[in-house]
Amino acid sequence: MSNAHDSANLSSDFPACKAIYCFLPDDGTDRRVLVELRGKKGIVRAGSSTCRGIGVLAEAKTKRGKLPESDLVKQVYVFCTEDQADEIFELIFWSAKVDKPGRGVMWQQSVTGCTPYGLPADIPDEDTGDHS
Amino acid sequence: MSEIIYLTDVAVITCIVDKERTDAVLLAARDVGARGAIVHTAQGWGARERLGVWGVAVETEKDVIAFLVSSDQQELIFEAIYQAAELNAPGRGFMFISPVERAAAYVPEALRKQLHVNPE
Numbered sequence: 524m525s526n527a528h529d530s531a532n533l534s535s536d537f538p539a540c541k542a543i544y545c546f547l548p549d550d551g552t553d554r555r556v557l558v559e560l561r562g563k564k565g566i567v568r569a570g571s572s573t574c575r576g577i578g579v580l581a582e583a584k585t586k587r588g589k590l591p592e593s594d595l596v597k598q599v600y601v602f603c604t605e606d607q608a609d610e611i612f613e614l615i616f617w618s619a620k621v622d623k624p625g626r627g628v629m630w631q632q633s634v635t636g637c638t639p640y641g642l643p644a645d646i647p648d649e650d651t652g653d654h655s
Numbered sequence: 656m657s658e659i660i661y662l663t664d665v666a667v668i669t670c671i672v673d674k675e676r677t678d679a680v681l682l683a684a685r686d687v688g689a690r691g692a693i694v695h696t697a698q699g700w701g702a703r704e705r706l707g708v709w710g711v712a713v714e715t716e717k718d719v720i721a722f723l724v725s726s727d728q729q730e731l732i733f734e735a736i737y738q739a740a741e742l743n744a745p746g747r748g749f750m751f752i753s754p755v756e757r758a759a760a761y762v763p764e765a766l767r768k769q770l771h772v773n774p775e
Contacts, residue, residue, distance in 0.1 A: 574693050574694060575695075575696075576693050576694070577693075590685070593694065596693070612659075612757075628723060628760040630667070630757065630758035631755065631756045631758070632667070632753060632755055633754070633756060
């Protein structure tokens with residue numbers, strides 16, 4: 524039996540889901556959103572990374588033919604089931620205050636399949652240091 | 656509570672290019688109407704390795720650039736990026752468009768009034 528065939532079967536075992544990407548200012552919002560997602564909704568298929576962003580509505584004067592300085596921004600990526608997508612999208616939107624100027628942008632895309640993800644049980648709590 | 660203004664009919668254009676071409680790509684996209692971009696630095700290997708001095712493989716540094724664009728602009732911006740990145744030459748990089756179901760961001764007051772949604 525070929526590995527390719529096994530992989531094809533395996534990938535069909537994982538349900539379609541939604542990917543939500545947010546680009547937020549580098550002010551700790553990403554971390555707060557991730558904590559909130561885990562605490563309120565149990566979402567752990569999520570993370571954040573750093574990238575450069577050139578703001579859509581940023582007021583920046585530049586010489587003709589030059590680009591404005593880019594800002595350090597945080598990309599938060601969240602994967603959730605299709606039925607969770609609406610509430611997760613709304614939670615992030617209001618929690619990160621994306622409706623305010625300079626607070627970034629977010630979007631949702633469809634993913635054909637996604638593996639489950641769980642955290643190890645013996646990770647100490649970030650605040651208390653207690654093992655859960 | 657106010658309601659979220661969802662933006663639909665949008666797409667993400669993702670372009671993987673050499674770092675030296677990034678500014679040219681951003682300028683070209685801006686000139687045809689792209690309003691913002693996200694740039695990730697990527698380091699690693701492609702399908703082939705380039706050997707440097709002493710025959711050691713050189714890790715290439717590429718930038719992964721993402722543009723959130725409206726669907727009616729996507730062809731124009733895609734073409735401008737393609738030309739600026741010189742993607743017709745071998746080894747320059749590649750790009751793709753992926754559909755977005757919905758997006759959300761700050762919507763200026765004037766536009767909200769025009770849409771009769773969440774006026775302040």
